[in-house]
Amino acid sequence: MDNASEKKKVMLSGIQPSGDLHLGNYLGAVKNWAELPDQFDCYYFMADLHTITVRQEPKELRRRSTTQLAQYIACGLDPEKNTLFLQSHVHEHAELGWILNCYTMFGELSRMTQFKDKSAKHADNINGGLFTYPALMAADILLYQADYVPVGEDQKQHCELTRNIAIRFNNLYGETFKVPEPYIPKVGARIMSLSNPASKMSKSDPQGCVFLMDSPEELARKFKRAVTDSDTERCVRFDPENKPGVANLMNIYSSVTGKSYSEIEAEFDGKGYGVFKPQVGEAVIESLRPIREEAEHIIADKAYLQEVYTQGAQKASAVARRTLRKVYKKIGLVEKPF
Numbered sequence: 001m002d003n004a005s006e007k008k009k010v011m012l013s014g015i016q017p018s019g020d021l022h023l024g025n026y027l028g029a030v031k032n033w034a035e036l037p038d039q040f041d042c043y044y045f046m047a048d049l050h051t052i053t054v055r056q057e058p059k060e061l062r063r064r065s066t067t068q069l070a071q072y073i074a075c076g077l078d079p080e081k082n083t084l085f086l087q088s089h090v091h092e093h094a095e096l097g098w099i100l101n102c103y104t105m106f107g108e109l110s111r112m113t114q115f116k117d118k119s120a121k122h123a124d125n126i127n128g129g130l131f132t133y134p135a136l137m138a139a140d141i142l143l144y145q146a147d148y149v150p151v152g153e154d155q156k157q158h159c160e161l162t163r164n165i166a167i168r169f170n171n172l173y174g175e176t177f178k179v180p181e182p183y184i185p186k187v188g189a190r191i192m193s194l195s196n197p198a199s200k201m202s203k204s205d206p207q208g209c210v211f212l213m214d215s216p217e218e219l220a221r222k223f224k225r226a227v228t229d230s231d232t233e234r235c236v237r238f239d240p241e242n243k244p245g246v247a248n249l250m251n252i253y254s255s256v257t258g259k260s261y262s263e264i265e266a267e268f269d270g271k272g273y274g275v276f277k278p279q280v281g282e283a284v285i286e287s288l289r290p291i292r293e294e295a296e297h298i299i300a301d302k303a304y305l306q307e308v309y310t311q312g313a314q315k316a317s318a319v320a321r322r323t324l325r326k327v328y329k330k331i332g333l334v335e336k337p338f
């Protein structure tokens, strides 16, 4: 094998420290990421600079930036195997972000659906950062010459724009950036809200949302109240079209126990939702217990957390610096003599 093929492909994703992690984040994304470092060179960062495009309470932002990192580690992202850091600690992001602003068109930014959504939601604060958000995101990705970006459906448009920016820049100045691809994992459950199985589990609907840091009592309550279906048959059968509430609970149960849908149907044969729902809750409580305990443990160990994000930023910066230097040179900035 030659050197190039031995080198692992680079995987990178950013997470906004805007709220606690929930079961959808865990089963749909992070749990799978934990399996990746054997195959890929993985970078994950808290996108704190992106988060301030919407007004934040400073104290809360500071707290969440590290507690969220602790939750990711507790979910299995091993800091020894993944590069974990805070975006603002690697100043190359902001620097390349500015440069890429100058290679991103007003028209392109105007077409971003996230910008349209967020400006409708925060009509009193449609700031420049909200508009140029995708240029910073492109910088996040291109600095590390990432091959793959694991993201949800909602970020595909930003990934597409990143590709266009990279191609545009490469065409002007010669090969500079790797053109990344969105990474859609083969496995990864799509978890819906417990209170409204038609919409994705989301922190904006706390009653239907299973937070990883919820207490067992809180979790038991949420599962007991989970919406099932108003069909007359009232049995546990996998039928996402006619019984979306039950299908969602079966999906969750299957994801945390490894049981197949037919095994689950057999297990609850002849039993009603009154038995099924608490049992799913119990299984989730048991599978989240070690994660929550580990996260609490890490959050309490500030020195450890600081060591993780310090080392992460140092490693990331060494890589980012190389790309940024190349870019400065290509566009005609005078090389810094010190």
Ligand code: TRP
Residues within 6 Å of the ligand: 012, 013, 014, 015, 016, 047, 050, 136, 137, 140, 141, 149, 150, 151, 155, 158
């Ligand atoms: N925009 C992403 C989100 O809202 C977060 C993000 C910032 C990101 N920079 C990134 C994701 C780089 C992937 C790669 O979820």
